[in-house]
Amino acid sequence: MPLFKLNENSLVITKSGNFSANFEELETSNYLAKLKKGTKGKNLKVINISEEISPFWQTVKEQKYVSYLQTDLKKCIELLHKNQFISFPTAENTINVEPSNISIAEKMQANSASNGSNHIYRMYAFGKVLQEQVKIQEDSLAVNQYVSLAKDANIVTPISSLIVLETDADYEKNEIEKNVDTLGNASINNDGAVPEPHEWLMIIAGLSLLFFYYKKSKKQAV
Numbered sequence: 001m002p003l004f005k006l007n008e009n010s011l012v013i014t015k016s017g018n019f020s021a022n023f024e025e026l027e028t029s030n031y032l033a034k035l036k037k038g039t040k041g042k043n044l045k046v047i048n049i050s051e052e053i054s055p056f057w058q059t060v061k062e063q064k065y066v067s068y069l070q071t072d073l074k075k076c077i078e079l080l081h082k083n084q085f086i087s088f089p090t091a092e093n094t095i096n097v098e099p100s101n102i103s104i105a106e107k108m109q110a111n112s113a114s115n116g117s118n119h120i121y122r123m124y125a126f127g128k129v130l131q132e133q134v135k136i137q138e139d140s141l142a143v144n145q146y147v148s149l150a151k152d153a154n155i156v157t158p159i160s161s162l163i164v165l166e167t168d169a170d171y172e173k174n175e176i177e178k179n180v181d182t183l184g185n186a187s188i189n190n191d192g193a194v195p196e197p198h199e200w201l202m203i204i205a206g207l208s209l210l211f212f213y214y215k216k217s218k219k220q221a222v
Contacts, residue, residue: 001037002034003029003032003035003038003042003044003060003065003066003123004035004037004038004039004042005038006042006044006045006087007042008042008044009042009043009044009045010042010044010045011044011045011047011085012044012045012047012066013046013047013048013049014048014049014057015047015048015049015050016048016050016052016054016057017026017050017052017054018051018052018054018055019054020051020055020056020057021053021056022055022056022059023055023059029141034143035063035065038067039065039066039199040064043067044065044066044067045066045067045068045069045085046061046067046068046069046083047069047070047071047079048064048068048069048070048071048075049071049072049076050070050071053070058093060131062131065135067070067085067087067089069085069086070096070098071086082149083213088103088130090131091105091109092169093106094106094129095103095123095124095127095128097123097127104120104123104124104127115191121153122153122154122155124153125149125152125155125157126144126150126151126153126155128146128149129146129150129157129158129159130148130157130158132146132158133158136159143159145160146159146160150162
């Protein structure tokens with residue numbers, strides 16, 4: 001799609017699968033150079049009426065070359081009749097989780113005590129890196145800022161890596177200094193964590209076993 005040739009405020013309606021060239025494969029092409037140079041600022045809008053999104057459109061969306069909306073054909077036609085387009089406003093400390101129709105906002109607190117979910121903060125940190133990746137690519141200082149955010153949340157992102165070992169002994173054995181100023185590894189003990197399916201099964205089995213012994217001991221007492 002030659003997005004750079006379209007007029008300003010144009011609307012594109014697409015129905016694509018999950019297969020396409022990605023930006024890495026197009027890196028040396030004149031097409032990608034023209035796309036990067038001539039697409040932003042045109043205020044292009046894209047409606048995808050497919051349930052899937054291709055790597056190409058995913059990158060175009062994430063790097064904010066267009067305003068992107070994924071919906072079904074019925075909703076698309078409804079928007080066209082009303083001459084409307086749904087957009088998701090963003091703020092400095094907010095990220096949108098569009099599939100769930102929610103947003104996550106970061107709020108600074110005076111005290112360090114936390115009663116929120118560590119995993120929600122991880123979602124916020126990862127979403128923030130994706131949201132600002134164009135800025136990150138063009139600003140070395142921004143890279144350091146968002147690497148620090150990823151480090152604080154203890155997550156892997158497109159701009160950061162992460163070494164995770166199971167025990168303190170593993171860190172000592174490999175002579176790796178463990179950072180104690182981060183959230184640490186994701187686990188069931190984290191604030192707001194939800195047990196995995198096999199953990200639920202173990203919990204239910206344990207409770208059932210306790211109930212069985214309770215009933216048995218009660219009968220013997222009688």
